[in-house]
Amino acid sequence: RQQEFFCAAGGRGIGGRGGGGLVAERGAAPVAGVTGTNGKSTVTSLLAHMAGRAGRPARAGGNLSPPALDLLEGGGVSLYVLELSSYQLETTHSLHLAAATVLNVTADHLDRYADIEAYAAAKARIFERCDTAVLNLDDARVAAMARPGQRTLTFSLDARSGADFVLATEQGRDWLCRGSERLLAMDELRLVGRHNAANALAALAMGEALGLAREPLLAALRDFPGLPHRAAFVAEIGGVRYVNDSKGTNVGATLAAVAGFTGPLLLIAGGDGKNQDFSPLAAALAGKVRRVLTIGRDAPRIEAALAGVCPIERCATLEEAVVAAARAARPGDTVLLSPACASLDMFRDYAHRGEVFAEAVRRLAA
Structure with a gap:
Protein backbone atom coordinates (compact mmCIF):
# COMPACT_ATOMS: atom_id res chain seq x y z
CA ARG A 1 0.00 0.00 0.00
CA PHE A 224 -25.18 16.20 2.09
CA PRO A 225 -26.22 12.87 3.67
CA GLY A 226 -23.22 12.37 5.91
CA LEU A 227 -21.00 9.27 6.01
CA PRO A 228 -21.79 5.76 7.29
CA HIS A 229 -21.12 4.87 10.94
CA ARG A 230 -21.02 8.52 12.03
CA ALA A 231 -24.07 9.32 14.20
CA ALA A 232 -26.14 7.44 11.59
CA PHE A 233 -29.79 6.68 12.37
CA VAL A 234 -30.48 2.92 12.10
CA ALA A 235 -34.08 2.41 13.21
CA GLU A 236 -36.82 3.37 15.64
CA ILE A 237 -38.38 0.42 17.45
CA GLY A 238 -41.05 0.82 20.10
CA GLY A 239 -40.35 4.53 20.39
CA VAL A 240 -36.61 3.95 20.92
CA ARG A 241 -34.12 5.32 18.38
CA TYR A 242 -30.94 3.37 17.56
CA VAL A 243 -27.92 5.36 16.31
CA ASN A 244 -24.66 3.97 14.92
CA ASP A 245 -21.60 6.09 15.73
CA SER A 246 -19.08 3.27 15.42
CA LYS A 247 -16.56 5.77 14.01
CA GLY A 248 -16.43 7.24 17.52
CA THR A 249 -13.08 5.58 18.18
CA ASN A 250 -11.82 7.95 20.89
CA VAL A 251 -13.14 9.81 23.92
CA GLY A 252 -13.38 13.15 22.11
CA ALA A 253 -15.60 11.66 19.41
CA THR A 254 -17.93 10.10 21.96
CA LEU A 255 -18.14 13.36 23.92
CA ALA A 256 -19.15 15.13 20.70
CA ALA A 257 -21.73 12.46 19.84
CA VAL A 258 -23.31 12.53 23.31
CA ALA A 259 -23.48 16.34 23.24
CA GLY A 260 -25.39 16.17 19.96
CA PHE A 261 -28.45 14.52 21.54
CA THR A 262 -31.00 16.22 23.77
CA GLY A 263 -33.01 13.26 25.13
CA PRO A 264 -32.02 10.39 27.44
CA LEU A 265 -29.34 8.02 26.14
CA LEU A 266 -28.22 4.46 26.65
CA LEU A 267 -24.58 4.27 25.57
CA ILE A 268 -22.72 1.22 24.24
CA ALA A 269 -18.98 1.77 24.67
CA GLY A 270 -15.74 -0.19 24.82
CA GLY A 271 -13.01 -1.84 22.79
CA ASP A 272 -9.32 -1.03 22.45
CA GLY A 273 -8.80 2.22 24.35
CA LYS A 274 -5.30 3.00 23.00
CA ASN A 275 -4.10 4.19 26.43
CA GLN A 276 -6.72 6.95 26.59
CA ASP A 277 -7.94 8.65 29.75
CA PHE A 278 -11.67 7.86 30.02
CA SER A 279 -12.32 10.21 32.96
CA PRO A 280 -13.71 13.08 30.78
CA LEU A 281 -16.71 10.86 30.02
CA ALA A 282 -17.96 11.05 33.60
CA ALA A 283 -19.08 14.69 33.63
CA ALA A 284 -20.52 14.51 30.11
CA LEU A 285 -22.60 11.40 30.82
CA ALA A 286 -23.88 12.43 34.27
CA GLY A 287 -27.60 13.17 34.15
CA LYS A 288 -27.78 12.47 30.42
CA VAL A 289 -26.97 8.79 29.99
CA ARG A 290 -29.29 6.44 31.87
CA ARG A 291 -27.19 3.31 31.40
CA VAL A 292 -23.86 2.30 29.87
CA LEU A 293 -23.36 -1.10 28.28
CA THR A 294 -19.65 -1.96 28.10
CA ILE A 295 -17.90 -4.34 25.70
CA GLY A 296 -14.38 -5.26 24.73
CA ARG A 297 -10.90 -5.25 26.17
CA ASP A 298 -11.00 -1.92 27.99
CA ALA A 299 -14.50 -2.29 29.43
CA PRO A 300 -13.04 -2.42 32.99
CA ARG A 301 -11.24 0.91 32.50
CA ILE A 302 -14.42 2.60 31.26
CA GLU A 303 -16.37 1.15 34.18
CA ALA A 304 -13.79 2.50 36.63
CA ALA A 305 -13.99 5.98 35.08
CA LEU A 306 -17.81 5.97 35.28
CA ALA A 307 -18.20 4.47 38.76
CA GLY A 308 -21.15 6.13 40.49
CA VAL A 309 -22.20 8.11 37.41
CA CYS A 310 -24.92 5.76 36.11
CA PRO A 311 -25.79 2.05 36.02
CA ILE A 312 -23.25 0.00 34.05
CA GLU A 313 -23.72 -3.45 32.55
CA ARG A 314 -20.86 -5.56 31.16
CA CYS A 315 -21.74 -7.48 27.98
CA ALA A 316 -19.73 -10.24 26.32
CA THR A 317 -20.65 -9.22 22.77
CA LEU A 318 -22.04 -6.23 20.93
CA GLU A 319 -25.16 -8.23 20.04
CA GLU A 320 -25.70 -8.91 23.75
CA ALA A 321 -25.27 -5.19 24.48
CA VAL A 322 -27.95 -4.26 21.93
CA VAL A 323 -30.42 -6.70 23.49
CA ALA A 324 -29.61 -5.43 27.00
CA ALA A 325 -30.02 -1.81 25.90
CA ALA A 326 -33.36 -2.58 24.26
CA ARG A 327 -34.54 -4.27 27.46
CA ALA A 328 -33.65 -1.22 29.57
CA ALA A 329 -34.78 1.49 27.13
CA ARG A 330 -38.03 3.45 27.36
CA PRO A 331 -39.97 5.22 24.62
CA GLY A 332 -38.18 8.50 23.84
CA ASP A 333 -34.72 7.09 24.61
CA THR A 334 -31.86 6.77 22.14
CA VAL A 335 -29.52 3.77 22.15
CA LEU A 336 -26.17 5.12 20.94
CA LEU A 337 -23.23 3.01 19.85
CA SER A 338 -20.27 5.39 20.30
CA PRO A 339 -17.50 3.19 21.68
CA ALA A 340 -14.76 5.76 22.49
CA CYS A 341 -12.40 2.96 21.46
CA ALA A 342 -10.86 1.29 18.45
CA SER A 343 -12.48 -1.92 17.26
CA LEU A 344 -9.70 -4.37 16.47
CA ASP A 345 -9.99 -6.34 19.72
CA MET A 346 -13.36 -7.71 18.52
CA PHE A 347 -13.94 -6.65 14.89
CA ARG A 348 -12.17 -6.23 11.55
CA ASP A 349 -12.59 -2.44 11.74
CA TYR A 350 -15.06 0.23 12.86
CA ALA A 351 -17.26 -0.40 9.79
CA HIS A 352 -17.60 -4.10 10.68
CA ARG A 353 -18.54 -3.09 14.24
CA GLY A 354 -21.18 -0.70 12.90
CA GLU A 355 -22.60 -3.37 10.62
CA VAL A 356 -22.85 -5.86 13.50
CA PHE A 357 -24.69 -3.21 15.53
CA ALA A 358 -27.13 -2.42 12.71
CA GLU A 359 -27.84 -6.12 12.12
CA ALA A 360 -28.46 -6.67 15.85
CA VAL A 361 -30.92 -3.75 15.82
CA ARG A 362 -32.71 -5.18 12.78
CA ARG A 363 -33.09 -8.50 14.62
CA LEU A 364 -34.90 -6.67 17.43
CA ALA A 365 -37.62 -5.69 14.97
CA ALA A 366 -37.90 -9.13 13.38
Whole structure:
Protein backbone atom coordinates (compact mmCIF):
# COMPACT_ATOMS: atom_id res chain seq x y z
CA ARG A 1 0.00 0.00 0.00
CA GLN A 2 1.21 3.51 -0.84
CA GLN A 3 0.62 4.90 2.65
CA GLU A 4 2.54 2.04 4.27
CA PHE A 5 5.47 2.64 1.88
CA PHE A 6 5.65 6.35 2.67
CA CYS A 7 5.31 5.78 6.42
CA ALA A 8 8.10 3.22 6.25
CA ALA A 9 10.24 5.60 4.22
CA GLY A 10 9.73 8.37 6.74
CA GLY A 11 10.52 6.01 9.59
CA ARG A 12 13.88 5.18 7.97
CA GLY A 13 14.68 8.86 7.43
CA ILE A 14 14.42 8.56 3.65
CA GLY A 15 12.61 11.88 3.42
CA GLY A 16 9.79 10.63 1.23
CA ARG A 17 7.35 13.18 -0.09
CA GLY A 18 4.27 11.11 0.69
CA GLY A 19 1.28 10.66 -1.57
CA GLY A 20 -0.11 14.08 -0.66
CA GLY A 21 3.10 15.84 -1.65
CA LEU A 22 3.14 14.08 -5.00
CA VAL A 23 -0.47 15.08 -5.65
CA ALA A 24 0.45 18.71 -4.93
CA GLU A 25 3.43 18.51 -7.30
CA ARG A 26 1.94 16.51 -10.15
CA GLY A 27 -1.75 17.35 -9.96
CA ALA A 28 -3.15 19.96 -12.32
CA ALA A 29 -5.34 21.56 -9.64
CA PRO A 30 -5.03 23.20 -6.20
CA VAL A 31 -4.99 20.97 -3.12
CA ALA A 32 -6.94 21.46 0.13
CA GLY A 33 -5.97 19.55 3.27
CA VAL A 34 -8.07 18.44 6.24
CA THR A 35 -6.81 16.95 9.49
CA GLY A 36 -7.94 16.70 13.12
CA THR A 37 -8.73 13.97 15.61
CA ASN A 38 -12.41 13.79 14.66
CA GLY A 39 -14.49 14.89 11.69
CA LYS A 40 -11.77 14.56 9.01
CA SER A 41 -13.64 12.23 6.68
CA THR A 42 -16.91 14.13 6.99
CA VAL A 43 -15.33 17.53 6.23
CA THR A 44 -13.20 16.11 3.40
CA SER A 45 -16.22 14.52 1.72
CA LEU A 46 -18.43 17.54 2.40
CA LEU A 47 -15.90 20.00 0.95
CA ALA A 48 -15.53 17.93 -2.23
CA HIS A 49 -19.34 17.77 -2.51
CA MET A 50 -19.59 21.54 -2.06
CA ALA A 51 -16.84 22.27 -4.58
CA GLY A 52 -18.61 20.17 -7.20
CA ARG A 53 -21.80 22.15 -6.64
CA ALA A 54 -19.82 25.37 -7.04
CA GLY A 55 -18.56 24.31 -10.47
CA ARG A 56 -15.15 23.04 -9.27
CA PRO A 57 -15.15 19.24 -9.81
CA ALA A 58 -13.17 17.77 -6.93
CA ARG A 59 -11.62 14.46 -5.96
CA ALA A 60 -11.33 13.51 -2.30
CA GLY A 61 -9.00 10.92 -0.80
CA GLY A 62 -5.83 10.36 1.18
CA ASN A 63 -6.38 8.80 4.60
CA LEU A 64 -9.98 8.48 3.39
CA SER A 65 -10.13 5.96 0.54
CA PRO A 66 -8.95 6.20 -2.23
CA PRO A 67 -5.23 6.72 -1.52
CA ALA A 68 -3.83 10.10 -2.52
CA LEU A 69 -1.87 8.86 -5.54
CA ASP A 70 -5.01 7.30 -7.05
CA LEU A 71 -6.47 10.81 -7.33
CA LEU A 72 -3.99 11.62 -10.10
CA GLU A 73 -5.62 9.14 -12.48
CA GLY A 74 -7.83 10.77 -15.13
CA GLY A 75 -8.55 14.44 -15.74
CA GLY A 76 -11.32 16.99 -15.36
CA VAL A 77 -10.38 17.91 -11.78
CA SER A 78 -10.44 21.49 -10.45
CA LEU A 79 -9.60 20.67 -6.82
CA TYR A 80 -8.07 17.85 -4.78
CA VAL A 81 -9.24 17.47 -1.16
CA LEU A 82 -6.94 15.36 1.01
CA GLU A 83 -7.76 13.88 4.39
CA LEU A 84 -4.41 13.75 6.19
CA SER A 85 -3.59 11.77 9.33
CA SER A 86 -0.86 12.77 11.76
CA TYR A 87 1.20 9.84 10.44
CA GLN A 88 0.96 11.12 6.87
CA LEU A 89 1.86 14.66 7.91
CA GLU A 90 4.99 13.35 9.63
CA THR A 91 6.24 11.84 6.37
CA THR A 92 5.18 14.55 3.91
CA HIS A 93 7.70 17.35 3.41
CA SER A 94 6.69 19.04 0.15
CA LEU A 95 2.94 19.52 0.50
CA HIS A 96 1.75 22.95 -0.66
CA LEU A 97 -1.93 23.53 0.17
CA ALA A 98 -4.25 26.26 -1.06
CA ALA A 99 -6.22 25.89 2.18
CA ALA A 100 -5.90 23.65 5.22
CA THR A 101 -7.67 23.04 8.50
CA VAL A 102 -7.05 21.28 11.80
CA LEU A 103 -10.56 20.58 13.05
CA ASN A 104 -9.68 19.63 16.63
CA VAL A 105 -7.06 17.86 18.74
CA THR A 106 -8.18 15.46 21.46
CA ALA A 107 -6.39 12.52 23.07
CA ASP A 108 -5.86 9.76 20.51
CA HIS A 109 -2.99 7.62 19.25
CA LEU A 110 -1.22 8.11 22.58
CA ASP A 111 0.17 4.62 22.08
CA ARG A 112 2.27 6.24 19.31
CA TYR A 113 3.03 9.75 20.65
CA ALA A 114 4.79 10.70 23.87
CA ASP A 115 1.95 13.04 24.83
CA ILE A 116 -0.89 15.07 23.33
CA GLU A 117 1.45 18.00 22.62
CA ALA A 118 3.58 15.81 20.34
CA TYR A 119 0.41 14.62 18.62
CA ALA A 120 -0.77 18.24 18.16
CA ALA A 121 2.63 19.22 16.74
CA ALA A 122 2.27 16.52 14.09
CA LYS A 123 -1.15 17.89 13.15
CA ALA A 124 0.19 21.47 12.98
CA ARG A 125 2.58 20.48 10.18
CA ILE A 126 -0.35 20.86 7.77
CA PHE A 127 0.07 24.66 7.96
CA GLU A 128 3.79 24.75 7.07
CA ARG A 129 3.22 25.48 3.35
CA CYS A 130 -0.35 26.69 3.28
CA ASP A 131 -1.94 29.77 1.70
CA THR A 132 -4.94 29.99 4.07
CA ALA A 133 -5.25 28.32 7.48
CA VAL A 134 -8.72 27.54 8.87
CA LEU A 135 -8.62 27.34 12.68
CA ASN A 136 -11.09 26.15 15.32
CA LEU A 137 -11.16 28.81 18.06
CA ASP A 138 -12.97 26.40 20.41
CA ASP A 139 -9.83 24.26 20.63
CA ALA A 140 -6.96 26.05 22.38
CA ARG A 141 -4.31 23.80 20.84
CA VAL A 142 -5.64 24.48 17.33
CA ALA A 143 -6.09 28.23 17.90
CA ALA A 144 -2.42 28.40 18.95
CA MET A 145 -1.34 27.02 15.55
CA ALA A 146 -1.88 30.42 13.85
CA ARG A 147 1.30 31.52 12.06
CA PRO A 148 2.38 35.18 11.76
CA GLY A 149 1.67 36.59 8.31
CA GLN A 150 -0.44 33.63 7.19
CA ARG A 151 -3.99 34.34 5.96
CA THR A 152 -6.38 32.84 8.52
CA LEU A 153 -10.10 32.13 8.73
CA THR A 154 -11.67 30.92 11.97
CA PHE A 155 -14.77 29.07 13.15
CA SER A 156 -16.45 28.50 16.51
CA LEU A 157 -19.64 27.15 18.05
CA ASP A 158 -19.66 30.24 20.31
CA ALA A 159 -21.33 33.25 18.66
CA ARG A 160 -19.41 35.55 21.05
CA SER A 161 -15.98 34.25 20.03
CA GLY A 162 -15.37 36.75 17.24
CA ALA A 163 -14.70 33.92 14.78
CA ASP A 164 -15.39 34.41 11.08
CA PHE A 165 -17.91 31.54 11.01
CA VAL A 166 -20.04 30.85 14.08
CA LEU A 167 -23.10 28.99 15.33
CA ALA A 168 -25.72 31.38 16.72
CA THR A 169 -29.05 30.59 18.36
CA GLU A 170 -31.93 32.91 17.47
CA GLN A 171 -35.60 32.34 18.27
CA GLY A 172 -34.93 28.74 19.25
CA ARG A 173 -33.07 27.81 16.03
CA ASP A 174 -29.35 27.21 15.56
CA TRP A 175 -27.90 29.10 12.60
CA LEU A 176 -24.66 28.76 10.69
CA CYS A 177 -23.42 32.35 10.32
CA ARG A 178 -20.67 34.35 8.60
CA GLY A 179 -20.05 36.86 11.34
CA SER A 180 -23.51 38.27 12.13
CA GLU A 181 -24.99 37.16 8.78
CA ARG A 182 -27.24 34.11 9.03
CA LEU A 183 -26.51 31.59 6.27
CA LEU A 184 -28.42 28.40 7.02
CA ALA A 185 -30.39 26.89 9.91
CA MET A 186 -29.04 23.60 11.25
CA ASP A 187 -32.50 22.03 11.05
CA GLU A 188 -32.30 22.41 7.25
CA LEU A 189 -29.35 20.00 7.16
CA ARG A 190 -29.40 16.21 7.08
CA LEU A 191 -26.36 16.28 9.40
CA VAL A 192 -27.28 16.35 13.10
CA GLY A 193 -25.50 17.35 16.31
CA ARG A 194 -23.25 20.19 17.43
CA HIS A 195 -20.15 18.33 16.24
CA ASN A 196 -21.61 18.38 12.74
CA ALA A 197 -22.34 22.10 13.11
CA ALA A 198 -18.60 22.54 13.70
CA ASN A 199 -17.87 20.38 10.65
CA ALA A 200 -20.23 22.49 8.52
CA LEU A 201 -18.63 25.74 9.71
CA ALA A 202 -15.17 24.38 8.92
CA ALA A 203 -16.28 23.36 5.42
CA LEU A 204 -17.83 26.79 4.80
CA ALA A 205 -14.61 28.48 5.90
CA MET A 206 -12.57 26.20 3.64
CA GLY A 207 -14.93 27.00 0.77
CA GLU A 208 -14.38 30.73 1.27
CA ALA A 209 -10.62 30.19 1.51
CA LEU A 210 -10.75 28.45 -1.87
CA GLY A 211 -12.85 31.20 -3.46
CA LEU A 212 -15.97 29.06 -3.95
CA ALA A 213 -19.31 30.82 -4.50
CA ARG A 214 -21.41 30.75 -1.34
CA GLU A 215 -24.91 29.85 -2.59
CA PRO A 216 -23.88 26.52 -4.14
CA LEU A 217 -22.05 25.70 -0.90
CA LEU A 218 -25.25 26.19 1.10
CA ALA A 219 -27.26 24.09 -1.35
CA ALA A 220 -24.68 21.31 -1.04
CA LEU A 221 -24.82 21.49 2.76
CA ARG A 222 -28.59 21.01 2.71
CA ASP A 223 -28.47 17.71 0.86
CA PHE A 224 -25.18 16.20 2.09
CA PRO A 225 -26.22 12.87 3.67
CA GLY A 226 -23.22 12.37 5.91
CA LEU A 227 -21.00 9.27 6.01
CA PRO A 228 -21.79 5.76 7.29
CA HIS A 229 -21.12 4.87 10.94
CA ARG A 230 -21.02 8.52 12.03
CA ALA A 231 -24.07 9.32 14.20
CA ALA A 232 -26.14 7.44 11.59
CA PHE A 233 -29.79 6.68 12.37
CA VAL A 234 -30.48 2.92 12.10
CA ALA A 235 -34.08 2.41 13.21
CA GLU A 236 -36.82 3.37 15.64
CA ILE A 237 -38.38 0.42 17.45
CA GLY A 238 -41.05 0.82 20.10
CA GLY A 239 -40.35 4.53 20.39
CA VAL A 240 -36.61 3.95 20.92
CA ARG A 241 -34.12 5.32 18.38
CA TYR A 242 -30.94 3.37 17.56
CA VAL A 243 -27.92 5.36 16.31
CA ASN A 244 -24.66 3.97 14.92
CA ASP A 245 -21.60 6.09 15.73
CA SER A 246 -19.08 3.27 15.42
CA LYS A 247 -16.56 5.77 14.01
CA GLY A 248 -16.43 7.24 17.52
CA THR A 249 -13.08 5.58 18.18
CA ASN A 250 -11.82 7.95 20.89
CA VAL A 251 -13.14 9.81 23.92
CA GLY A 252 -13.38 13.15 22.11
CA ALA A 253 -15.60 11.66 19.41
CA THR A 254 -17.93 10.10 21.96
CA LEU A 255 -18.14 13.36 23.92
CA ALA A 256 -19.15 15.13 20.70
CA ALA A 257 -21.73 12.46 19.84
CA VAL A 258 -23.31 12.53 23.31
CA ALA A 259 -23.48 16.34 23.24
CA GLY A 260 -25.39 16.17 19.96
CA PHE A 261 -28.45 14.52 21.54
CA THR A 262 -31.00 16.22 23.77
CA GLY A 263 -33.01 13.26 25.13
CA PRO A 264 -32.02 10.39 27.44
CA LEU A 265 -29.34 8.02 26.14
CA LEU A 266 -28.22 4.46 26.65
CA LEU A 267 -24.58 4.27 25.57
CA ILE A 268 -22.72 1.22 24.24
CA ALA A 269 -18.98 1.77 24.67
CA GLY A 270 -15.74 -0.19 24.82
CA GLY A 271 -13.01 -1.84 22.79
CA ASP A 272 -9.32 -1.03 22.45
CA GLY A 273 -8.80 2.22 24.35
CA LYS A 274 -5.30 3.00 23.00
CA ASN A 275 -4.10 4.19 26.43
CA GLN A 276 -6.72 6.95 26.59
CA ASP A 277 -7.94 8.65 29.75
CA PHE A 278 -11.67 7.86 30.02
CA SER A 279 -12.32 10.21 32.96
CA PRO A 280 -13.71 13.08 30.78
CA LEU A 281 -16.71 10.86 30.02
CA ALA A 282 -17.96 11.05 33.60
CA ALA A 283 -19.08 14.69 33.63
CA ALA A 284 -20.52 14.51 30.11
CA LEU A 285 -22.60 11.40 30.82
CA ALA A 286 -23.88 12.43 34.27
CA GLY A 287 -27.60 13.17 34.15
CA LYS A 288 -27.78 12.47 30.42
CA VAL A 289 -26.97 8.79 29.99
CA ARG A 290 -29.29 6.44 31.87
CA ARG A 291 -27.19 3.31 31.40
CA VAL A 292 -23.86 2.30 29.87
CA LEU A 293 -23.36 -1.10 28.28
CA THR A 294 -19.65 -1.96 28.10
CA ILE A 295 -17.90 -4.34 25.70
CA GLY A 296 -14.38 -5.26 24.73
CA ARG A 297 -10.90 -5.25 26.17
CA ASP A 298 -11.00 -1.92 27.99
CA ALA A 299 -14.50 -2.29 29.43
CA PRO A 300 -13.04 -2.42 32.99
CA ARG A 301 -11.24 0.91 32.50
CA ILE A 302 -14.42 2.60 31.26
CA GLU A 303 -16.37 1.15 34.18
CA ALA A 304 -13.79 2.50 36.63
CA ALA A 305 -13.99 5.98 35.08
CA LEU A 306 -17.81 5.97 35.28
CA ALA A 307 -18.20 4.47 38.76
CA GLY A 308 -21.15 6.13 40.49
CA VAL A 309 -22.20 8.11 37.41
CA CYS A 310 -24.92 5.76 36.11
CA PRO A 311 -25.79 2.05 36.02
CA ILE A 312 -23.25 0.00 34.05
CA GLU A 313 -23.72 -3.45 32.55
CA ARG A 314 -20.86 -5.56 31.16
CA CYS A 315 -21.74 -7.48 27.98
CA ALA A 316 -19.73 -10.24 26.32
CA THR A 317 -20.65 -9.22 22.77
CA LEU A 318 -22.04 -6.23 20.93
CA GLU A 319 -25.16 -8.23 20.04
CA GLU A 320 -25.70 -8.91 23.75
CA ALA A 321 -25.27 -5.19 24.48
CA VAL A 322 -27.95 -4.26 21.93
CA VAL A 323 -30.42 -6.70 23.49
CA ALA A 324 -29.61 -5.43 27.00
CA ALA A 325 -30.02 -1.81 25.90
CA ALA A 326 -33.36 -2.58 24.26
CA ARG A 327 -34.54 -4.27 27.46
CA ALA A 328 -33.65 -1.22 29.57
CA ALA A 329 -34.78 1.49 27.13
CA ARG A 330 -38.03 3.45 27.36
CA PRO A 331 -39.97 5.22 24.62
CA GLY A 332 -38.18 8.50 23.84
CA ASP A 333 -34.72 7.09 24.61
CA THR A 334 -31.86 6.77 22.14
CA VAL A 335 -29.52 3.77 22.15
CA LEU A 336 -26.17 5.12 20.94
CA LEU A 337 -23.23 3.01 19.85
CA SER A 338 -20.27 5.39 20.30
CA PRO A 339 -17.50 3.19 21.68
CA ALA A 340 -14.76 5.76 22.49
CA CYS A 341 -12.40 2.96 21.46
CA ALA A 342 -10.86 1.29 18.45
CA SER A 343 -12.48 -1.92 17.26
CA LEU A 344 -9.70 -4.37 16.47
CA ASP A 345 -9.99 -6.34 19.72
CA MET A 346 -13.36 -7.71 18.52
CA PHE A 347 -13.94 -6.65 14.89
CA ARG A 348 -12.17 -6.23 11.55
CA ASP A 349 -12.59 -2.44 11.74
CA TYR A 350 -15.06 0.23 12.86
CA ALA A 351 -17.26 -0.40 9.79
CA HIS A 352 -17.60 -4.10 10.68
CA ARG A 353 -18.54 -3.09 14.24
CA GLY A 354 -21.18 -0.70 12.90
CA GLU A 355 -22.60 -3.37 10.62
CA VAL A 356 -22.85 -5.86 13.50
CA PHE A 357 -24.69 -3.21 15.53
CA ALA A 358 -27.13 -2.42 12.71
CA GLU A 359 -27.84 -6.12 12.12
CA ALA A 360 -28.46 -6.67 15.85
CA VAL A 361 -30.92 -3.75 15.82
CA ARG A 362 -32.71 -5.18 12.78
CA ARG A 363 -33.09 -8.50 14.62
CA LEU A 364 -34.90 -6.67 17.43
CA ALA A 365 -37.62 -5.69 14.97
CA ALA A 366 -37.90 -9.13 13.38
